[in-house]
Amino acid sequence: RDPTPSGRLEKRLLLFTNAHNPARGGIPLPDFTWVGWRHAPSWCIQLSRMRSACRAKPWLRRDPRAFFSGNLKNGRERKELKDLVHKSAPAASRRLHVRDAEA
Structure with missing residues (x-):
């Protein structure tokens, strides 16, 4: 969720955030925090693999x-x-597979 303050502000507060709401001042920024996860290859390796694919x-x-x-x-x-x-x-609905951890 965009953490920037809502409501009318004379000056919009600019924050880098993972989510973006056009009514607020947040600047969308990709979330690369998962890249440091020990089970994921480094970003440079993933990028190379994606480009090759x-x-x-x-x-x-x-x-x-x-x-x-x-x-x-x-x-x-x-x-x-x-x-x-x-x-x-409707037939395509059968191909929409949702694996929800909460379900």
Whole structure:
């Protein structure tokens, strides 16, 4: 959540934050804290692997699936993605697999 103060401010407080709310003054910043996790390879190795994977397969032959951490209860975009999948093609809903630790 964007930790910058809400409400009317004469001067917006600029904070670097993982989340962004356009009504506040936070500046979105990628969260790389997971990179230091001992089970994850270093960022330079991951970046090299991702670039190689991108070059290895033509765009049209790529897997259209998306994977992300967390659940579909938080974040406007995640909720919209879930709703879009369910509305656009009911059959596609069966391909939306959610592994929620809270479930």
